[in-house]
Structure formats: structure tokens, C-alpha cells
Amino acid sequence: MIPRAPDAGQTPARSRINWFTVAYHFCRILIGLLFIVASYDKILMPWNFGRAIYVYKMLPGYLISPMAASMPWVELVAGILLVFNRFTRPAAMIIGGLNIVFMVAIATVIARGMDIDCGCGLDVGPLALIVGTQADGWALVRDLILLGIAAIIYFGYKPRRG
């Protein structure tokens, strides 16, 4: 399907395990599941998420409920697309964009010296202990890592071959 370069046959790399491919699929499924989990509570109880957005004090009141209602669905759909490897690059782009938005929000919170809940949606069960629930520097680092993974998925995307 893909036209080969003339000297393509000279390298025997195809037969070995391509660790980049393994890492890519691992990242893809991991981040997809993560966003599905994170969106679950927000979709069931968007008013709680609305409150979480509200305490950031960045949005005017009339934008909070549309934001709280729509953003979890975007996370869910992007997560599902990543897990099933469909529209992978646009989905990775959405995840990366969301993470940039989160990082900007958290950075302003830190700059304003506020001490609030992250509202990241990961405060379920043992995840909360691992990742923490505050909008602090650690949340920023976590989002940076997620952004990096999204970039790996975007740039490392492998098209399915027929």
C-alpha cells in the first residue's frame, strides 16, 4: 500500500520487536483509559465538575455550565477513540489541547497563590492517593507528562496496513 523507497529491502528491522511501536500502543491505551476514567464522574455529576471549574475563578458564570457539561464528553470521546485506535491523531490532538488548557488554568492558580482542588476527575479510589487531588505543581507536572504522551501518540502514529 505504501510505496517503498528504492533501497528499502536492505534493512532487516521489520522482523524484530519494534519497542517504539510497543511503547506507542501502551501509551495510547493507557492515556485513553485514563481519560475515560476521568470523564466518568464528571459526566454523571456535571454540577460537581461545574463547581470545580467555578473555584478556579477564570470563567464567567454563564460559561461554567456549558463547559462542565461538554468537556467531560470531549474527554470521553477522545479517550474511546484512542483506545480503539480510530481517528488517533485528532484524538491525541484533543487530549493535548485539553492538557494545555488544564496547565494554563493550574499555572494561573499557582501564580495567584490559591489552594484549590484540581477537579481533574482522578479523585476516585486509589488513584487519588497516587496522583493527588490539589491544583498544585505536581498536577502541572502530571499534565506535562500527559502532554508529552499525547505528543508521542500524535507524532508516532502508525497507520494500519492493509
Next chain:
Amino acid sequence: MGYIFSIISLTPSIHTTPLAGFCLNRYGNILLSLKMNISLKRDILYAVIIALIASLAGIGTDIARTPILAALAEREVIHPTQYNAYKGVDLIDNWSHAGWPRVKESEDNPEGKRIKWIEYSQLMELNKTGEIRFIDARVVKEYDAGHIPGAIPWPFNEFLEYLKNYQDEISFDTPVVVYCEGGTCDQSISLSENLQIVGYTDIYLYHGGFDEWKNMGMPVEKGEYE
């Protein structure tokens, strides 16, 4: 992806050196991905379309949620208590359609039946009247470790047990301020909804909570409630 590859393959300079050919094959996918000015636009377009569809689904679901649940409860498909759990949200305010959250103004709220969300400054105004009772919705252990002076413990998860103790002491028309830790804690919401269901009519929800109270340098009381 294939057509981009063919575009690159047509560029003669790449194939003139064996190294370039090797790189293209070995790291072809990475190189391809970096050279995708053509599909970047398409990806952005798809991303926007997907995000828009998902957003509309979310907003649509939110708008449809309450009437659908009401209809299901009416036809007894779901138990009325399941519907009440959602309706409780609507009691706090009609958040989906009227902005969120907002404090109900008195003319907006003639019968005083809604739960009123208040900020610290509004709480201070209210506190001047001297009639309000603070209710601590957290568990007893947290209450004992520190609470707003004069607050009574009413753990949200033991609502009915505590109701027996308090219903004579606190009349239904007493203005009560419910709080929990602050931030995004849910206990105060749960408790104030229950208070409303049993008949309290003047409920304020202080969502800054105990954290904000402490941060504002207000006095803190410790120990058990007598």
C-alpha cells in the same frame, strides 16, 4: 499517509544518498509524521469536528437529563428516589440553563425554599444578624479537630440519627449555614439537600468551607460538641 510518502519519494534528493534512504526506512514513520504539513490541517479539522460533536452531545444530555428522568419516574420506569437524586440538583439552582452557581436573590426566591450559595463576604453580612446557626457537615472526627465557633456537628452520612437530636433544638425556619472542608467537598451539598427535604426553609451553603474560614484568619474552635 501513503500519499505523503509518495510525495516525499518523488523528491529525488532523498534517494541520492544511501543514508537518507536508510533513515527513511528505519525511522520512516517518525520522519513522515514530522513532514505532514498536508495532513495537519486535516487533523485539526477532524479534532474540531470530534470535539464539537462531543460537546453538543454533552450539552444535549445535560439539558435532556432532568425532563427525561422526570418522565421515567412518572411512568415508574425508575424509582422516584432515583429521580429525586437528580432533582436535588435542580433545587440548588437551575444550573443548566441559568448559569452556575449563583446566589438566589430574595425577589428571585420569594418562599426561601432554595438552597442559597454564599461567599465569604455574604457570610460575614449574614453573621452580623446573629441569628444563623452553623452546621458542620463533615464527620465527627474532623469536627472535633476544628470547626467554626458555635457550629453543630451534623455528619452528612448520619443525617437521620442526628435529625432526632436536633429537630427540637433548631426550628425549621432557623437560618442555617452548612459547610464542609471547602473546595469541592460534597458533604455540605448532600446535607443541605436532606435538610431541605425534611423541611428546613432558610438554608445557606457556604462553599468556601472551613478551609476558607481558616485562611481568612477567623477563630477556630476545637473539641466535641456538648
